[in-house]
Every structure is written in C-alpha cells, then in structure tokens.
Amino acid sequence: MEPVYAELEEGELELPAEPMHLNMGPSHPAMHGTVRIVLDLSGETIVRADVQVGYLHRGFEKMCERGTWAQVFPYVDRLNYVSPMLNNIGYALAVEKLCGLAVPERCQWYRTILGELARLSDHLTCNGAMAMELGAFTPFLWLVKAREMVWDILEEETGARLTHSFGRIGGMANPPSADFKGLCRATLPKILGLVEEGEKMLLKNRIFIDRLENVGRISGADATALGWTGPCLRSTGVAYDVRKAHPYLKYDEVDFDIPVGTKGDTLDRFLVRLGEIRQSIRIINQALERMADDGPISCDDPRFVLPEKDGVYTTIEATIQHFKLIMEGAKVPKGEVYSYTEGGNGELGYYLVSDGTGTPYRVRIRPPCFQITGGLSKLLEGRMLSDIVPTFGALNMIGGECDH
C-alpha cells in the first residue's frame, strides 16, 4: 500500500473515517478511456488524484517510422479513433508541407468537408458518452444515432465506417462519390434535429446541470499554461482555434464562429461542443456550395501520387510509378516540419523529419488530449468522487492519441 497523503483536520468529517486509497480504472465502465486514476479519498472527497496514462501505449510513433510515408495513414487513423479523418488530413498536410505540394482546390474543399464531418462524429460521441456515463442513456442513443449518419456518409465516401485510411500524400484516395453533396444535404438537417432533441433532454434537466455546473473549473490562464487547446481551452473563454488563428485548407474562405465558454467548467465544455457541432454544419454547408463537381482531387506529381489503376495494368510508365511509390515509397525531401491542424480535441501537431528516403526518419505526434489529461488531477482535487465521471468525460481523453 502506498502512503496516504491525507492530512485531515480533526472534526472535518461528519463521521471519523480513515483516508482511503482507491484505484479508478484502467478498466472502469464509467471511465471515458483506458486510464488509471489513483485516488486518496477522505470520505467521498478527493484529496489527491494521481492520473496515470499509458494503458493504450502501442509505440505507434515507432511503427510509423518503419514503413513508407504513405503507410503511416492507417496508423494515424488509430490516434483519435473517433475522428480518424482529421488525423489523416493533418498528416497529409504535414507531409505536403515538407514536399512543398499544394493540393487542388477541389481536394481542399473535400478535405474541409470530410474533416468537419469527423469533428461532428467526435463531438457527438463525446457529449453523448458523457451523458450516458452520468446515467442519461436516451440522449446518448439520440446523439449516437446522429453519429451513425455521419459514418454513413463517410462509409459511402471511403468504404470504411471508422478507420478510413483515406488521406493520401498530395490528395485523397478517391474523388467524392457521385451523390456526395446530395447525401450531405439530406443528412445534415437530420443530424441537427437529433442534436436538438438530445440536448433538450439534458439542458433542462436539473440533475444533469447540477452535476456539470461549476464542476472541474479552470481559468483561461491555467488552461493555457497547461498547453490546453481545442474545446476544453475555449470553454475557459480563450478563443484559440487553429482554423481561425492559422487557417489552412479553406477555413479562411468560410464564415464560422468560435463558440467560447465563460467559466471553464464542465458544463461550458459540453456547451462549447454543442456549439461547434452547429458551426461545423455551417462550414460544411458553405463548402458544399463552393466545391467544384469535377476536376482533379490529387496533385499531378508522379513522385508522390499514385497513377490511375488502369494505367498501372496497361502501361509501363504507370507500372514503374506505382512500383517505385509502393516498394520504395515517395522520396520526401530532406528536412523537418511541424504542421498543426485543429483536431477533434484541439491542436493536433505532426513534427516530421525526413532523411530524404522513402521512410520517415521521425514521426512525432502532438496529441491534443495529452496536455489536457495532464490537467485532470488539478480539476479533481477537492471535488467529490462522483465528479470524476463528468469532469473526465468532458475532457474527452482518447487513449489512442494520448498514449505514445
């Protein structure tokens, strides 16, 4: 047994109680990810919370450094597995920055739309799961039904519901399907409807509000000092969003707002995500208008982009191109780059080093929820045991990207 650090004042508790040492996780039904929190409890009050991450550590940075540059895509799918498309796009943009590639206009719009769809999936899951962990099962079903609709679109586009591996260096694996725009336009109002219904059940619910409001509060300065980004930072009132602060793709050409909170508590984080769902739908609607119906989806650079498949079977040039890119990998110019995008949880950064060969020399990933999870114990200490579930749920720690 580890020592207990509780130094309790006499008479502080209603009943005299021994300080208690409790493990929460790594596998716990009400926990949002695979994480262990070692608690020192005084009654039900948390005296000390030691957050231990690493239970989903797979060494993926090392795995990424084994294959070719293109073979990294399936790995990054499994970072934040609730919004794999955002990871794909982030990685593609990082490699393209290193190669000095600019993808065609149509691809930029396409990536913008797919990325925002993934953000929808991310926020719907986070808010839905948090409600469920607090016992509100029905809204969870509403929000997850909406997520299923997002996944239907992504499945139509990529062939996979969850791990799409759809990004490519210099473009996307396939152009938008024939009815992509129609599908999006038909689905988005339904998603919005479900979100409205779901939130109606929660935001007028006294129990739900009481469990979130003023729980897990953090100031903007503290959050910034911890390196927080994304919805969790914005809940404190700091309006930092990579899409606005350092626009990439087509974010500087679309209108959208950054929802921010005021108190930095768990309820604010919940509301910021709900607001971002609406903003994402707004972005997608604008992008659908602006995306061309035809035109290339990938760059025309044989050094990085695979040839058309029918050419591979019939012409020696395309066969060679295919062979060199698959067997040796695209030769990314020597150098290093840090490229960052707004992921589901905040700033998702890739620091890549190339030694000029077909295999990445170093793939370092800055997962947004690593820093956020770093602030968890501060949010918990002094709170009640039952506050862990909503506080941790609203941080949306994803083991896949946090542990590395």
Added chain:
Amino acid sequence: MPTFKLDGKPIPFDAGETIIKAAWKQGVDIPHYCWHPGLSAPANCRMCLVEIAPKPGARPVTLDVLEWDAKAGTYRTTQKPKLQPSCYTAAAEGMEVLSDSSEHVRKARRDVQEFLLLNHPVDCPICDQSGECKLQDYWLEHGRYQKRMRDEPVHKPKGVVFGPTIVYDGERCVMCTRCVRFMAEVAKDPVLDMRERGNLNEIFVAPGRQLDGHYTFMTEHVCPVGALTTKDFRFKARVWFLRTASAVCQGCATGCNAHLDYDPRYNRAYRYRPRDNEKVNQFWMCDEGMLTYKQAHDGRLVQAKVRGEAASMAQAFEEAKSLFAGVPKESVGLVFSAAHSVVKQIAPSAKALQALVEDVGSGRVTHVIALGAAAASATDALRGATVITVAAHQGPLADVSTILLPATSWAEQSGTYVNSKGIKQVSDKALEPLGASRPAWRHLLDLAGALGYEVSTTSLKQIRAQVLGGATVEALAPSPVTAPAE
C-alpha cells in the same frame, strides 16, 4: 590536375578522360545506360547527353528544331544547343558542362527515357530486375511522363536461352550493347552481337555457338535492365527482400570482392554480385566464383559427431578430452586447410602435409587435429590416427574423423582473408550460423583449453591483431572504390 566545371562544380580529371568517368570518380552520377567504367563507350543510349558551353569567343553549336506552340496552335522554328554524349566527350581544361542544371539536358533525358520505354512490356511484376532496374530509377528521376503512344508495341522474342546460364528477353532490352562489349572486350569471346535495325533490333548469339565460357554471368551483371537474367537467380527472389553483405569470394585464392545477397527471413543466400575493387577483381567475377555462394548451404556440417554418430557439443568435447588424455604433445599433429585460415602464413604446403602423413605412418604422430575436411590426399594415411576435424563442409577427412565439430562458413562470420597477392580483405557476416555450427577459431580455442594447451588468445580481436601484424581492419576497406552503385 586539370579541372572542368560540371553544373558549376569543379571536377578534376586525367588527360584524355571522358566527362562521365571523371564525374563518376568524384561520385557525381550522370545518368547512363550503355556506359560502364570497365568497358568502351559506344554512346548509343543517349542518356548521358550534356550541354557544353561554347569556348569563349566561339560560335555556339545549335540545331534548328520545331517546337509546338500551343498558343498559336502551330509549330514554330526555334534553336537549341547541340547536346553531346558525356561518355564519349573528353574533358578539357576549363570546360563548362551543364548536366542537371540545363533545361535542354533534362528534356533530352525525358525524351530518351520515353523512347526507350516505347515498346517496353509491362513486365515489372514478373521481372527479376525490378527494384534494381535503371529504367525504373530513371523514369522517376528524369522521365515522369505518362505514355503517349497508343499503338501496339513491337513484340520480340522472350525467354531466349542464350546458353547454359543466361536467358534473354528481347522486349526488355534497351540495346545498350554492354553485354556485347563485355564478351568482346573482357571475355575476349565476341559471341554476342546485335541484329536487325530500329525498333526490331535484338541481341543474338553467333550462329552455331551458345553463350558459354567462364564469364557469362557478367553479361547479366552489366545489363542495366532485365533483358539478361541468369538461370540461377531467375524467379528465385525479389530483390527488395534481400539484404547485402560485403563478402570475399571463397572460390579461389584471388579472393574477388563480392556482394552476398541474402534473405534474412529465411537465412538463405541467393546470389553474388561483384563488388568493384581495382586491386583485385576490378568489376568482374568468374562464373564458378559467382556460384560459390551456394556453398553457404550445400554440403554443410551442422551437427557435432562422435565416431559418425550425432552428438551434442558437450559430448564431443568430453570425448576429445578422454581421447587425448595422456597423449604427449609431440604425438599430436595439426592440419590447417586454406578454406578456414589465412592462406599464406598458416596453410600447409604439400611438403609439410607429406611429412605429417609419413609421421602418422611411422607412428610418431598418433593424434591429429584438422581444420577443414578437404585434405583428400592425406585421408587414407590419417585413417590410422585419432582425428578431430573442425570443418564447415563435408569432405573426405570428415569420414575418417573420430570427432567432428561443425564450423560456420564464411557467410556466417566476419573474417579477414589474405589472398594470393597478400592483400588482406574483410568479409562481413551475412547469415546466422546454421544448425549447431560455431566459428572455427572458437572451437579451436575451446579444444586447446580442453586438451590442456596453454592459450594466450581469447578473442577474435587478438587473433586478428596477430594475423594482420598491426594493420587495422578499417584500413582494409577495398581500395578507392567506385562511386555510384551500379
């Protein structure tokens, strides 16, 4: 030393040297198919064309060319500099040569590449050269166009058996004539030539002959594409799965430098490729030597034996101890074969071996320790003695040995070899030891310990230091080897 400038970089050269060779010596690769540092230059592939700036005051040599003007929708006459083959143009003091930096050169390379691939079949998936093919490398480096020709390509004979070792594919051939020139200039047996013209031409063997002799593998080695393949390596492995170790060929006392290509997944050697070394084998190896990579697997001893029965290493050493117990040192003879040792210093001369045989016959020597099982001439005579043999391969001596200890072959250990000219060369480990085999020096040290001899050496480092007499291993790297890998 006179110098010229290649893309602004000064390149020193010897008088009479061509631009491409001088650049190659400095590690600068001008793309080429037909040129080979060990052969004459026919300048027929046109890949190495460079732009040479006119001498000060001289009129530039230009060509009138028609260029498509997309805006006007018509051709217009323009001029471009006359490019020159760098494999055939001698470098001159102060010459300004443009290679990568010239737009005309880059376009010429692209066009040459397109021309060479016009009739090329879609063979990469079934071609042994795939992965080390110049057509592939140069397409991505200098071509990067998609096919414009829509006609059926010209078909030529495929799978033509040129001789006992080589198979020819006419469709993959780029007519660089390296194989023709190799046979004529190096093998001095001009058995290959080119027939027909234009897109119909192909390599053929002189009527009534086949491609045979001692250097047929080298025609495949010089082939920059997959036109010539060896029967030995054909369809055996894909080169991107192979790893390479720098080895020294064990076929004879010349000790040609070679690349030993092996597949680490199966712990198996697949082929030799010559490793350039001006002092030993230049660029070449003989057919017999090229096939000696097989000895890494064929006829190997991988299990200790006591009187012909399989035994563990511990049992074998126990047996050796009891057999040699009380035997006076002067009754013990030693035989070292060249395959396992440093040729000149230690290996037995025929005379010494004869003396040993006589000693065994007369009973002066009763116990023999042999390194290597190949001493055929002594086998019968040694039948009367107690023999411990440490060997990597089966041999006559193995049959008469009381105790047999399996040693690693050259492919499974790094070692130093001294060739017949006294050149010390390092060979690197490629494979993991087969079966129970261990390096022979380790066996010998353990044996010496077990039999009660005093041993001053305990590590490979010390043994090497003794053999080399002060020279370090690092100093033995092959002499000024060639720059860009072929």
